[in-house]
Amino acid sequence: MKHYTLFELINHFLIYSKLYMLHKKEGLKIKSLTQTKLIVIVSIFLVLFDNYSFFKNTFDVYPVQSGNIGFLISTGLVLTALIIFLLTLISSKWTTKPVLIIVLLVSSLTNYFMNSYHIIINDSMIRNTLQTNLNESMDLLTLKLVLYFLLLGVLPSYLVYRSTIQYRGIKKESFAKIKVILITLVVIAGCILIFSKHYTSFFREQKPLRLSTNPTYWIYSIGHYINKTINNGPIIVKSLGTDAKVTNTDEKHKKLVIMVVGEAARADHFSLNGYKKETNPLLKNENIINFSNMYSSGTSTAESVPCMFSVFDRSCYSYKKGICNENVLDVLKHTNAISILWRDNNSDSKGVALRVPYENYKIPEKNTICSEGECRDIGMLVGLDKYVEEHKDKDILIILHQMGNHGPAYYKRYPKEFEKFTPVCKTNQLEECSKEEISNAYDNAILYTDYFLSQVIDFLKKYDSSRKTAMIYMSDHGESLGENGVYLHGLPYFMAPDAQTHIGSLMWFGNEMSKEINITKIEQNKNKKYSQDYLFDTLLGIFNVKTKVYDKKKDILHHWVPLKK
Numbered sequence: 001m002k003h004y005t006l007f008e009l010i011n012h013f014l015i016y017s018k019l020y021m022l023h024k025k026e027g028l029k030i031k032s033l034t035q036t037k038l039i040v041i042v043s044i045f046l047v048l049f050d051n052y053s054f055f056k057n058t059f060d061v062y063p064v065q066s067g068n069i070g071f072l073i074s075t076g077l078v079l080t081a082l083i084i085f086l087l088t089l090i091s092s093k094w095t096t097k098p099v100l101i102i103v104l105l106v107s108s109l110t111n112y113f114m115n116s117y118h119i120i121i122n123d124s125m126i127r128n129t130l131q132t133n134l135n136e137s138m139d140l141l142t143l144k145l146v147l148y149f150l151l152l153g154v155l156p157s158y159l160v161y162r163s164t165i166q167y168r169g170i171k172k173e174s175f176a177k178i179k180v181i182l183i184t185l186v187v188i189a190g191c192i193l194i195f196s197k198h199y200t201s202f203f204r205e206q207k208p209l210r211l212s213t214n215p216t217y218w219i220y221s222i223g224h225y226i227n228k229t230i231n232n233g234p235i236i237v238k239s240l241g242t243d244a245k246v247t248n249t250d251e252k253h254k255k256l257v258i259m260v261v262g263e264a265a266r267a268d269h270f271s272l273n274g275y276k277k278e279t280n281p282l283l284k285n286e287n288i289i290n291f292s293n294m295y296s297s298g299t300s301t302a303e304s305v306p307c308m309f310s311v312f313d314r315s316c317y318s319y320k321k322g323i324c325n326e327n328v329l330d331v332l333k334h335t336n337a338i339s340i341l342w343r344d345n346n347s348d349s350k351g352v353a354l355r356v357p358y359e360n361y362k363i364p365e366k367n368t369i370c371s372e373g374e375c376r377d378i379g380m381l382v383g384l385d386k387y388v389e390e391h392k393d394k395d396i397l398i399i400l401h402q403m404g405n406h407g408p409a410y411y412k413r414y415p416k417e418f419e420k421f422t423p424v425c426k427t428n429q430l431e432e433c434s435k436e437e438i439s440n441a442y443d444n445a446i447l448y449t450d451y452f453l454s455q456v457i458d459f460l461k462k463y464d465s466s467r468k469t470a471m472i473y474m475s476d477h478g479e480s481l482g483e484n485g486v487y488l489h490g491l492p493y494f495m496a497p498d499a500q501t502h503i504g505s506l507m508w509f510g511n512e513m514s515k516e517i518n519i520t521k522i523e524q525n526k527n528k529k530y531s532q533d534y535l536f537d538t539l540l541g542i543f544n545v546k547t548k549v550y551d552k553k554k555d556i557l558h559h560w561v562p563l564k565k
Helices: 006-026 033-047 052-061 069-088 096-117 123-130 134-138 143-162 172-195 196-205 218-229 299-307 319-324 328-334 377-381 385-389 436-463 519-525 531-540
Strands: 254-262 288-290 338-344 356-361 395-400 467-475 505-509
Touching: 033 143, 033 172, 052 069, 052 096, 069 096, 069 123, 069 172, 069 218, 096 143, 096 218, 096 288, 123 218, 172 196, 218 319, 218 531, 254 531, 288 519, 299 319, 299 531, 328 338, 328 395, 328 531, 377 395, 377 436, 385 395, 395 505, 436 467, 436 505, 467 531
Parallel strands: 254 395, 254 467, 338 356, 338 395
Antiparallel strands: 288 505, 467 505
Protein backbone atom coordinates (compact mmCIF):
# COMPACT_ATOMS: atom_id res chain seq x y z
CA MET A 1 0.00 0.00 0.00
CA LYS A 2 1.61 3.20 -1.19
CA HIS A 3 1.65 6.47 0.75
CA TYR A 4 1.30 9.32 -1.75
CA THR A 5 3.64 12.26 -1.39
CA LEU A 6 2.63 15.80 -2.28
CA PHE A 7 4.53 15.54 -5.59
CA GLU A 8 2.75 12.31 -6.50
CA LEU A 9 -0.63 13.82 -5.67
CA ILE A 10 0.06 16.77 -7.95
CA ASN A 11 1.21 14.37 -10.68
CA HIS A 12 -2.03 12.40 -10.38
CA PHE A 13 -3.98 15.63 -10.54
CA LEU A 14 -2.30 16.55 -13.83
CA ILE A 15 -3.02 13.11 -15.27
CA TYR A 16 -6.67 13.31 -14.24
CA SER A 17 -6.87 16.81 -15.70
CA LYS A 18 -5.56 15.55 -19.08
CA LEU A 19 -8.06 12.70 -19.07
CA TYR A 20 -10.85 15.08 -18.26
CA MET A 21 -9.83 17.48 -21.06
CA LEU A 22 -9.72 14.52 -23.45
CA HIS A 23 -13.13 13.52 -22.25
CA LYS A 24 -14.46 17.02 -22.96
CA LYS A 25 -12.71 17.28 -26.31
CA GLU A 26 -13.87 13.94 -27.66
CA GLY A 27 -17.34 14.28 -26.21
CA LEU A 28 -17.03 10.90 -24.55
CA LYS A 29 -19.71 9.70 -22.18
CA ILE A 30 -19.07 7.77 -19.05
CA LYS A 31 -20.30 4.26 -19.57
CA SER A 32 -23.58 3.43 -17.87
CA LEU A 33 -23.32 1.09 -14.90
CA THR A 34 -25.59 -0.86 -12.64
CA GLN A 35 -25.84 0.21 -9.01
CA THR A 36 -23.88 -2.87 -8.01
CA LYS A 37 -20.97 -2.19 -10.37
CA LEU A 38 -20.74 1.45 -9.30
CA ILE A 39 -20.72 0.48 -5.60
CA VAL A 40 -18.05 -2.16 -6.22
CA ILE A 41 -15.85 0.31 -8.12
CA VAL A 42 -16.18 2.97 -5.41
CA SER A 43 -15.51 0.40 -2.67
CA ILE A 44 -12.32 -0.79 -4.37
CA PHE A 45 -11.24 2.85 -4.81
CA LEU A 46 -11.79 3.53 -1.10
CA VAL A 47 -9.77 0.47 -0.08
CA LEU A 48 -6.89 1.22 -2.43
CA PHE A 49 -6.59 4.99 -1.92
CA ASP A 50 -8.14 5.87 1.45
CA ASN A 51 -6.79 3.14 3.74
CA TYR A 52 -3.06 3.75 3.90
CA SER A 53 -3.15 4.08 7.71
CA PHE A 54 -5.05 0.82 8.14
CA PHE A 55 -2.73 -1.21 5.94
CA LYS A 56 0.43 0.40 7.30
CA ASN A 57 -0.63 -0.37 10.87
CA THR A 58 -1.63 -3.90 9.88
CA PHE A 59 1.69 -4.54 8.13
CA ASP A 60 3.52 -3.29 11.23
CA VAL A 61 1.74 -5.90 13.38
CA TYR A 62 1.71 -8.66 10.75
CA PRO A 63 4.92 -8.28 8.70
CA VAL A 64 4.92 -9.25 5.03
CA GLN A 65 6.28 -12.79 5.24
CA SER A 66 5.21 -16.21 4.03
CA GLY A 67 2.94 -16.97 7.00
CA ASN A 68 1.07 -13.65 6.76
CA ILE A 69 0.72 -12.91 3.03
CA GLY A 70 -2.57 -14.76 2.60
CA PHE A 71 -4.03 -13.10 5.68
CA LEU A 72 -2.89 -9.63 4.59
CA ILE A 73 -4.55 -10.09 1.20
CA SER A 74 -7.69 -11.31 2.94
CA THR A 75 -7.89 -8.11 5.04
CA GLY A 76 -8.22 -6.12 1.82
CA LEU A 77 -10.92 -8.50 0.58
CA VAL A 78 -12.80 -8.38 3.88
CA LEU A 79 -12.66 -4.58 4.03
CA THR A 80 -13.83 -4.29 0.40
CA ALA A 81 -16.66 -6.76 1.00
CA LEU A 82 -17.70 -4.94 4.18
CA ILE A 83 -17.84 -1.56 2.40
CA ILE A 84 -19.84 -3.08 -0.47
CA PHE A 85 -22.19 -4.67 2.06
CA LEU A 86 -22.80 -1.37 3.89
CA LEU A 87 -23.25 0.71 0.73
CA THR A 88 -25.56 -1.88 -0.82
CA LEU A 89 -27.82 -1.83 2.23
CA ILE A 90 -28.55 1.88 1.79
CA SER A 91 -28.54 1.96 -2.03
CA SER A 92 -31.65 2.86 -4.01
CA LYS A 93 -32.63 4.82 -7.06
CA TRP A 94 -32.55 8.06 -5.06
CA THR A 95 -29.76 7.48 -2.54
CA THR A 96 -26.90 5.70 -4.33
CA LYS A 97 -25.18 8.70 -5.90
CA PRO A 98 -25.61 11.11 -2.94
CA VAL A 99 -24.38 8.48 -0.47
CA LEU A 100 -21.35 7.53 -2.58
CA ILE A 101 -20.40 11.19 -3.08
CA ILE A 102 -20.69 11.98 0.64
CA VAL A 103 -18.64 8.91 1.55
CA LEU A 104 -15.92 9.81 -0.97
CA LEU A 105 -15.70 13.43 0.17
CA VAL A 106 -15.61 12.66 3.90
CA SER A 107 -13.23 9.71 3.46
CA SER A 108 -10.73 11.91 1.61
CA LEU A 109 -10.61 14.22 4.64
CA THR A 110 -10.44 11.46 7.26
CA ASN A 111 -7.72 9.83 5.16
CA TYR A 112 -5.66 13.01 5.31
CA PHE A 113 -5.96 13.45 9.07
CA MET A 114 -5.25 9.79 9.80
CA ASN A 115 -2.21 9.81 7.51
CA SER A 116 -0.84 13.16 8.64
CA TYR A 117 -1.56 13.15 12.38
CA HIS A 118 -2.26 9.46 13.12
CA ILE A 119 -5.53 10.31 14.82
CA ILE A 120 -8.63 8.13 15.17
CA ILE A 121 -12.00 9.39 13.94
CA ASN A 122 -14.16 8.27 16.86
CA ASP A 123 -17.28 9.82 18.38
CA SER A 124 -15.22 12.06 20.69
CA MET A 125 -13.26 13.41 17.74
CA ILE A 126 -16.51 14.08 15.87
CA ARG A 127 -17.87 16.00 18.88
CA ASN A 128 -14.61 17.94 19.20
CA THR A 129 -14.75 18.80 15.48
CA LEU A 130 -18.35 20.01 15.66
CA GLN A 131 -17.54 22.19 18.69
CA THR A 132 -14.44 23.74 17.11
CA ASN A 133 -14.85 27.30 15.85
CA LEU A 134 -13.89 28.55 12.40
CA ASN A 135 -10.58 30.14 13.43
CA GLU A 136 -9.35 26.92 15.02
CA SER A 137 -10.49 24.93 11.97
CA MET A 138 -8.49 27.23 9.69
CA ASP A 139 -5.32 26.21 11.56
CA LEU A 140 -5.81 22.74 10.07
CA LEU A 141 -6.20 23.94 6.48
CA THR A 142 -3.18 23.05 4.33
CA LEU A 143 -2.36 22.67 0.63
CA LYS A 144 -1.97 18.95 1.15
CA LEU A 145 -5.43 18.74 2.70
CA VAL A 146 -6.89 20.56 -0.32
CA LEU A 147 -5.13 18.15 -2.70
CA TYR A 148 -6.41 15.13 -0.80
CA PHE A 149 -9.91 16.57 -0.96
CA LEU A 150 -9.69 17.36 -4.68
CA LEU A 151 -8.01 14.17 -5.88
CA LEU A 152 -9.52 11.59 -3.56
CA GLY A 153 -12.82 13.32 -2.90
CA VAL A 154 -14.00 15.82 -5.51
CA LEU A 155 -12.65 14.08 -8.64
CA PRO A 156 -14.10 10.60 -7.98
CA SER A 157 -17.31 12.25 -6.74
CA TYR A 158 -17.57 14.11 -10.04
CA LEU A 159 -17.16 10.85 -11.95
CA VAL A 160 -19.88 9.26 -9.83
CA TYR A 161 -22.11 12.27 -10.46
CA ARG A 162 -21.57 12.05 -14.24
CA SER A 163 -22.08 8.31 -14.43
CA THR A 164 -25.33 6.88 -15.73
CA ILE A 165 -26.89 4.23 -13.54
CA GLN A 166 -29.01 1.53 -15.16
CA TYR A 167 -31.95 1.14 -12.85
CA ARG A 168 -33.70 -2.15 -13.47
CA GLY A 169 -37.09 -3.14 -12.19
CA ILE A 170 -37.75 -3.42 -8.44
CA LYS A 171 -37.63 -7.22 -8.53
CA LYS A 172 -34.32 -7.34 -10.42
CA GLU A 173 -32.75 -4.68 -8.24
CA SER A 174 -33.94 -6.40 -5.05
CA PHE A 175 -32.64 -9.77 -6.28
CA ALA A 176 -29.30 -8.21 -7.26
CA LYS A 177 -29.02 -6.52 -3.86
CA ILE A 178 -29.74 -9.76 -2.00
CA LYS A 179 -27.20 -11.58 -4.16
CA VAL A 180 -24.49 -8.97 -3.46
CA ILE A 181 -25.20 -9.03 0.27
CA LEU A 182 -24.96 -12.82 0.38
CA ILE A 183 -21.73 -12.84 -1.66
CA THR A 184 -20.08 -10.24 0.60
CA LEU A 185 -21.09 -12.18 3.71
CA VAL A 186 -19.67 -15.39 2.21
CA VAL A 187 -16.40 -13.61 1.34
CA ILE A 188 -16.11 -12.17 4.86
CA ALA A 189 -16.98 -15.45 6.56
CA GLY A 190 -14.74 -17.46 4.23
CA CYS A 191 -11.69 -15.26 4.81
CA ILE A 192 -12.19 -15.34 8.58
CA LEU A 193 -12.56 -19.14 8.59
CA ILE A 194 -9.54 -19.74 6.35
CA PHE A 195 -7.31 -17.45 8.39
CA SER A 196 -9.05 -17.97 11.73
CA LYS A 197 -5.75 -18.09 13.63
CA HIS A 198 -4.81 -14.61 12.44
CA TYR A 199 -8.29 -13.14 12.85
CA THR A 200 -8.55 -14.43 16.41
CA SER A 201 -5.65 -12.22 17.44
CA PHE A 202 -6.82 -9.45 15.07
CA PHE A 203 -10.20 -9.14 16.79
CA ARG A 204 -9.14 -9.89 20.37
CA GLU A 205 -5.80 -8.13 20.65
CA GLN A 206 -5.54 -5.61 17.80
CA LYS A 207 -8.55 -3.35 18.28
CA PRO A 208 -6.58 -0.20 17.30
CA LEU A 209 -6.16 -1.65 13.79
CA ARG A 210 -9.90 -1.75 13.24
CA LEU A 211 -10.22 1.87 14.38
CA SER A 212 -8.27 3.04 11.30
CA THR A 213 -10.48 1.45 8.65
CA ASN A 214 -11.92 4.02 6.26
CA PRO A 215 -14.86 4.70 5.81
CA THR A 216 -16.33 1.96 8.01
CA TYR A 217 -15.09 3.28 11.35
CA TRP A 218 -16.03 6.92 10.87
CA ILE A 219 -19.50 5.79 9.72
CA TYR A 220 -19.80 3.71 12.89
CA SER A 221 -18.52 6.66 14.96
CA ILE A 222 -21.18 8.98 13.56
CA GLY A 223 -23.85 6.47 14.54
CA HIS A 224 -22.29 6.16 18.00
CA TYR A 225 -22.11 9.95 18.34
CA ILE A 226 -25.77 10.36 17.39
CA ASN A 227 -26.80 7.63 19.81
CA LYS A 228 -24.87 9.28 22.66
CA THR A 229 -25.97 12.81 21.78
CA ILE A 230 -29.54 12.78 20.57
CA ASN A 231 -32.16 12.84 23.31
CA ASN A 232 -35.76 11.74 23.12
CA GLY A 233 -37.42 15.02 23.96
CA PRO A 234 -36.15 18.19 25.66
CA ILE A 235 -33.06 18.06 27.86
CA ILE A 236 -33.97 18.12 31.54
CA VAL A 237 -31.05 19.15 33.73
CA LYS A 238 -31.06 17.36 37.07
CA SER A 239 -30.31 19.59 40.06
CA LEU A 240 -27.21 18.83 42.10
CA GLY A 241 -26.15 19.98 45.56
CA THR A 242 -29.10 22.28 46.23
CA ASP A 243 -28.32 21.88 49.93
CA ALA A 244 -24.92 23.54 49.47
CA LYS A 245 -23.89 26.08 52.11
CA VAL A 246 -20.63 27.87 52.83
CA THR A 247 -19.34 27.10 56.33
CA ASN A 248 -16.58 28.78 58.34
CA THR A 249 -17.24 32.11 56.66
CA ASP A 250 -14.59 34.77 57.25
CA GLU A 251 -16.30 38.12 56.79
CA LYS A 252 -12.98 39.94 56.98
CA HIS A 253 -11.23 37.88 54.32
CA LYS A 254 -13.56 36.79 51.51
CA LYS A 255 -12.06 34.29 49.10
CA LEU A 256 -10.79 35.04 45.59
CA VAL A 257 -9.90 31.91 43.61
CA ILE A 258 -8.86 31.83 39.96
CA MET A 259 -9.11 28.48 38.18
CA VAL A 260 -7.07 28.38 34.96
CA VAL A 261 -8.10 25.67 32.51
CA GLY A 262 -5.08 25.04 30.30
CA GLU A 263 -5.04 23.71 26.75
CA ALA A 264 -2.96 20.77 25.49
CA ALA A 265 -0.18 21.25 28.07
CA ARG A 266 1.65 17.98 28.66
CA ALA A 267 3.46 17.50 31.95
CA ASP A 268 6.79 16.33 30.59
CA HIS A 269 7.38 19.69 28.84
CA PHE A 270 7.25 21.62 32.10
CA SER A 271 10.71 22.32 33.50
CA LEU A 272 8.99 22.13 36.90
CA ASN A 273 8.77 18.41 36.17
CA GLY A 274 12.42 18.06 35.14
CA TYR A 275 12.17 18.98 31.44
CA LYS A 276 15.59 19.92 30.06
CA LYS A 277 14.43 23.25 28.57
CA GLU A 278 13.61 26.07 30.97
CA THR A 279 9.91 26.46 30.13
CA ASN A 280 8.88 27.66 33.62
CA PRO A 281 11.43 30.34 34.54
CA LEU A 282 8.86 32.54 36.32
CA LEU A 283 6.78 29.91 38.09
CA LYS A 284 9.84 28.29 39.61
CA ASN A 285 10.37 31.52 41.58
CA GLU A 286 6.81 31.47 42.96
CA ASN A 287 5.73 29.55 46.02
CA ILE A 288 3.68 27.04 44.03
CA ILE A 289 2.76 23.40 44.59
CA ASN A 290 3.39 21.48 41.40
CA PHE A 291 1.42 18.27 40.87
CA SER A 292 3.81 16.24 38.75
CA ASN A 293 1.57 13.20 38.39
CA MET A 294 -1.80 14.64 37.30
CA TYR A 295 -3.85 12.88 34.61
CA SER A 296 -6.72 14.05 32.42
CA SER A 297 -10.23 12.62 32.20
CA GLY A 298 -10.11 12.55 28.42
CA THR A 299 -7.92 13.29 25.42
CA SER A 300 -9.93 16.15 23.92
CA THR A 301 -11.34 19.43 25.20
CA ALA A 302 -14.93 18.41 24.44
CA GLU A 303 -14.52 15.37 26.67
CA SER A 304 -12.15 16.52 29.42
CA VAL A 305 -13.57 19.93 30.32
CA PRO A 306 -17.17 18.90 31.05
CA CYS A 307 -15.96 15.73 32.78
CA MET A 308 -13.51 17.52 35.08
CA PHE A 309 -16.23 19.88 36.35
CA SER A 310 -18.83 17.12 36.68
CA VAL A 311 -19.57 14.97 39.72
CA PHE A 312 -18.82 11.85 37.66
CA ASP A 313 -15.46 10.12 37.47
CA ARG A 314 -13.95 9.40 34.07
CA SER A 315 -14.95 5.74 34.30
CA CYS A 316 -18.67 6.53 34.48
CA TYR A 317 -18.91 9.90 32.73
CA SER A 318 -20.79 10.24 29.43
CA TYR A 319 -21.87 13.14 27.27
CA LYS A 320 -25.53 12.63 28.16
CA LYS A 321 -24.73 12.57 31.88
CA GLY A 322 -22.78 15.78 31.44
CA ILE A 323 -25.61 17.72 29.79
CA CYS A 324 -28.36 16.25 31.97
CA ASN A 325 -26.75 17.00 35.35
CA GLU A 326 -25.59 20.20 36.98
CA ASN A 327 -21.87 20.55 37.63
CA VAL A 328 -19.68 21.96 40.38
CA LEU A 329 -20.26 25.55 39.24
CA ASP A 330 -23.98 25.04 39.78
CA VAL A 331 -23.35 23.62 43.26
CA LEU A 332 -21.22 26.66 44.16
CA LYS A 333 -23.93 28.92 42.76
CA HIS A 334 -26.56 27.23 44.97
CA THR A 335 -24.78 28.60 48.04
CA ASN A 336 -25.76 32.17 47.05
CA ALA A 337 -22.48 33.19 48.67
CA ILE A 338 -20.07 32.75 45.73
CA SER A 339 -19.88 34.90 42.59
CA ILE A 340 -18.77 32.95 39.53
CA LEU A 341 -17.37 34.23 36.22
CA TRP A 342 -16.14 32.22 33.22
CA ARG A 343 -13.86 33.98 30.73
CA ASP A 344 -12.98 32.04 27.60
CA ASN A 345 -10.15 32.47 25.11
CA ASN A 346 -10.69 28.98 23.69
CA SER A 347 -13.64 27.66 21.67
CA ASP A 348 -16.17 27.73 24.55
CA SER A 349 -16.90 26.13 27.94
CA LYS A 350 -18.22 22.89 26.38
CA GLY A 351 -21.47 23.37 28.23
CA VAL A 352 -19.95 23.86 31.68
CA ALA A 353 -20.78 27.58 32.02
CA LEU A 354 -24.31 27.55 30.61
CA ARG A 355 -25.86 28.67 33.90
CA VAL A 356 -23.22 31.14 35.15
CA PRO A 357 -21.93 34.46 33.75
CA TYR A 358 -19.83 33.80 30.62
CA GLU A 359 -17.60 36.13 28.60
CA ASN A 360 -16.02 35.37 25.22
CA TYR A 361 -12.47 36.73 25.17
CA LYS A 362 -11.54 35.24 21.81
CA ILE A 363 -12.76 38.33 19.96
CA PRO A 364 -11.00 41.73 19.74
CA GLU A 365 -14.24 43.47 20.73
CA LYS A 366 -13.83 41.95 24.20
CA ASN A 367 -10.14 41.09 24.46
CA THR A 368 -7.98 44.22 24.28
CA ILE A 369 -4.71 42.29 23.83
CA CYS A 370 -4.76 40.76 20.35
CA SER A 371 -1.96 40.60 17.79
CA GLU A 372 -1.37 38.87 14.47
CA GLY A 373 -4.97 37.67 14.39
CA GLU A 374 -4.64 35.98 17.80
CA CYS A 375 -6.25 37.18 21.02
CA ARG A 376 -3.87 36.48 23.91
CA ASP A 377 -4.67 34.71 27.16
CA ILE A 378 -3.24 37.62 29.12
CA GLY A 379 -6.15 39.76 27.89
CA MET A 380 -8.51 37.81 30.14
CA LEU A 381 -7.01 39.59 33.17
CA VAL A 382 -8.01 43.02 31.89
CA GLY A 383 -10.96 44.40 33.83
CA LEU A 384 -10.97 41.73 36.55
CA ASP A 385 -10.26 44.38 39.23
CA LYS A 386 -13.61 45.95 38.42
CA TYR A 387 -15.34 42.58 38.74
CA VAL A 388 -13.73 41.96 42.14
CA GLU A 389 -14.80 45.41 43.34
CA GLU A 390 -18.38 44.86 42.18
CA HIS A 391 -18.55 41.60 44.17
CA LYS A 392 -16.60 42.66 47.24
CA ASP A 393 -19.16 41.23 49.65
CA LYS A 394 -18.93 37.68 48.27
CA ASP A 395 -16.42 34.92 47.72
CA ILE A 396 -15.34 34.84 44.06
CA LEU A 397 -14.43 32.04 41.63
CA ILE A 398 -13.09 33.11 38.24
CA ILE A 399 -12.41 30.51 35.55
CA LEU A 400 -10.00 31.48 32.75
CA HIS A 401 -10.06 29.06 29.81
CA GLN A 402 -6.80 29.39 27.90
CA MET A 403 -5.94 29.10 24.22
CA GLY A 404 -2.70 27.73 25.63
CA ASN A 405 -0.97 25.22 23.35
CA HIS A 406 -3.78 24.62 20.90
CA GLY A 407 -2.28 22.87 17.87
CA PRO A 408 -1.18 22.32 15.24
CA ALA A 409 -0.18 25.97 14.75
CA TYR A 410 1.77 26.26 18.00
CA TYR A 411 3.80 29.16 16.61
CA LYS A 412 0.66 31.33 16.69
CA ARG A 413 0.04 30.76 20.39
CA TYR A 414 2.60 33.23 21.71
CA PRO A 415 3.88 36.76 20.94
CA LYS A 416 7.17 37.07 19.07
CA GLU A 417 9.12 38.03 22.20
CA PHE A 418 8.48 34.57 23.65
CA GLU A 419 10.20 32.77 20.78
CA LYS A 420 13.10 31.66 22.94
CA PHE A 421 13.58 28.16 21.53
CA THR A 422 14.58 28.00 17.86
CA PRO A 423 14.34 26.88 15.07
CA VAL A 424 10.55 26.88 15.10
CA CYS A 425 7.97 25.00 13.03
CA LYS A 426 6.00 27.80 11.39
CA THR A 427 3.42 25.74 9.54
CA ASN A 428 0.38 23.73 10.52
CA GLN A 429 1.69 20.80 8.46
CA LEU A 430 3.63 19.24 11.33
CA GLU A 431 4.78 16.29 9.25
CA GLU A 432 6.91 18.71 7.21
CA CYS A 433 8.82 19.93 10.28
CA SER A 434 11.56 18.25 12.28
CA LYS A 435 10.82 17.03 15.80
CA GLU A 436 13.08 19.78 17.14
CA GLU A 437 11.15 22.51 15.30
CA ILE A 438 7.78 21.18 16.52
CA SER A 439 9.05 20.86 20.08
CA ASN A 440 10.49 24.37 20.04
CA ALA A 441 7.23 25.96 18.86
CA TYR A 442 5.28 23.96 21.45
CA ASP A 443 7.74 24.86 24.24
CA ASN A 444 7.54 28.56 23.38
CA ALA A 445 3.78 28.31 23.93
CA ILE A 446 4.43 26.65 27.32
CA LEU A 447 6.80 29.54 28.08
CA TYR A 448 3.97 31.99 27.38
CA THR A 449 1.65 30.01 29.68
CA ASP A 450 4.36 30.32 32.36
CA TYR A 451 4.22 34.10 31.91
CA PHE A 452 0.41 34.14 31.92
CA LEU A 453 0.19 32.11 35.14
CA SER A 454 2.78 34.32 36.82
CA GLN A 455 0.64 37.34 35.89
CA VAL A 456 -2.43 35.64 37.40
CA ILE A 457 -0.45 35.16 40.62
CA ASP A 458 0.65 38.83 40.56
CA PHE A 459 -2.99 39.85 40.13
CA LEU A 460 -3.98 37.77 43.18
CA LYS A 461 -1.11 39.13 45.28
CA LYS A 462 -2.72 42.57 45.14
CA TYR A 463 -5.60 41.17 47.19
CA ASP A 464 -3.52 39.02 49.53
CA SER A 465 -4.09 41.27 52.55
CA SER A 466 -7.83 41.72 52.01
CA ARG A 467 -8.86 38.30 50.69
CA LYS A 468 -7.93 34.63 50.89
CA THR A 469 -6.44 34.09 47.46
CA ALA A 470 -5.53 31.00 45.43
CA MET A 471 -4.86 29.88 41.87
CA ILE A 472 -5.52 26.39 40.51
CA TYR A 473 -4.06 25.49 37.11
CA MET A 474 -5.00 22.28 35.32
CA SER A 475 -4.62 21.51 31.61
CA ASP A 476 -7.54 19.85 29.84
CA HIS A 477 -5.39 17.16 28.20
CA GLY A 478 -1.90 16.62 26.81
CA GLU A 479 -0.50 16.58 23.27
CA SER A 480 1.45 14.25 20.99
CA LEU A 481 4.31 15.93 19.14
CA GLY A 482 5.23 13.25 16.61
CA GLU A 483 6.30 10.43 18.92
CA ASN A 484 5.78 7.20 16.94
CA GLY A 485 4.26 9.33 14.17
CA VAL A 486 1.35 10.52 16.35
CA TYR A 487 0.40 14.22 16.49
CA LEU A 488 -2.10 16.38 18.38
CA HIS A 489 -4.57 14.58 20.67
CA GLY A 490 -7.93 12.82 20.72
CA LEU A 491 -6.94 9.16 20.58
CA PRO A 492 -9.27 6.78 22.47
CA TYR A 493 -8.21 6.81 26.12
CA PHE A 494 -7.30 3.13 26.21
CA MET A 495 -4.72 3.56 23.47
CA ALA A 496 -3.65 7.17 24.07
CA PRO A 497 0.03 7.66 24.89
CA ASP A 498 1.07 9.21 28.19
CA ALA A 499 1.76 12.47 26.34
CA GLN A 500 -1.99 12.94 25.76
CA THR A 501 -3.15 12.17 29.32
CA HIS A 502 -0.30 13.25 31.65
CA ILE A 503 -0.98 16.96 32.13
CA GLY A 504 0.53 20.06 33.67
CA SER A 505 -1.10 21.09 36.95
CA LEU A 506 -0.17 23.32 39.88
CA MET A 507 -1.59 25.48 42.66
CA TRP A 508 -0.62 28.71 44.40
CA PHE A 509 -1.99 29.97 47.73
CA GLY A 510 -1.85 33.45 49.23
CA ASN A 511 -0.83 34.07 52.84
CA GLU A 512 -4.35 34.10 54.31
CA MET A 513 -5.44 31.00 52.38
CA SER A 514 -2.29 29.15 53.48
CA LYS A 515 -3.40 29.52 57.10
CA GLU A 516 -6.62 27.63 56.36
CA ILE A 517 -5.20 24.53 54.66
CA ASN A 518 -2.38 22.17 55.53
CA ILE A 519 0.27 23.21 53.01
CA THR A 520 2.81 20.77 54.45
CA LYS A 521 0.55 17.76 53.87
CA ILE A 522 -0.32 18.89 50.34
CA GLU A 523 3.39 19.26 49.57
CA GLN A 524 4.04 15.75 50.85
CA ASN A 525 1.47 14.31 48.45
CA LYS A 526 2.10 16.50 45.39
CA ASN A 527 3.93 13.76 43.45
CA LYS A 528 1.30 11.07 44.04
CA LYS A 529 -1.06 10.14 41.23
CA TYR A 530 -4.09 12.39 40.88
CA SER A 531 -6.57 13.00 38.11
CA GLN A 532 -9.14 15.59 37.06
CA ASP A 533 -11.72 13.49 38.92
CA TYR A 534 -10.53 15.33 42.06
CA LEU A 535 -11.39 18.83 40.81
CA PHE A 536 -15.12 18.74 41.71
CA ASP A 537 -14.55 18.12 45.41
CA THR A 538 -11.41 20.27 45.57
CA LEU A 539 -13.36 23.33 44.37
CA LEU A 540 -16.06 22.64 46.95
CA GLY A 541 -13.42 22.16 49.63
CA ILE A 542 -11.51 25.34 48.91
CA PHE A 543 -14.72 27.35 49.48
CA ASN A 544 -15.70 25.30 52.57
CA VAL A 545 -18.94 24.20 50.95
CA LYS A 546 -21.00 21.70 52.90
CA THR A 547 -23.26 19.48 50.81
CA LYS A 548 -24.24 15.82 50.51
CA VAL A 549 -22.42 15.56 47.17
CA TYR A 550 -19.06 16.59 48.66
CA ASP A 551 -16.56 13.76 49.11
CA LYS A 552 -13.64 14.72 51.35
CA LYS A 553 -11.64 11.72 50.14
CA LYS A 554 -11.46 13.32 46.69
CA ASP A 555 -10.55 16.80 47.87
CA ILE A 556 -6.84 17.33 47.20
CA LEU A 557 -6.64 20.05 49.86
CA HIS A 558 -8.28 18.18 52.72
CA HIS A 559 -7.17 14.56 52.52
CA TRP A 560 -3.70 13.10 52.49
CA VAL A 561 -3.84 9.71 50.75
CA PRO A 562 -4.97 9.93 47.11
CA LEU A 563 -7.31 7.21 45.93
CA LYS A 564 -5.77 4.44 43.84
CA LYS A 565 -6.70 4.61 40.17
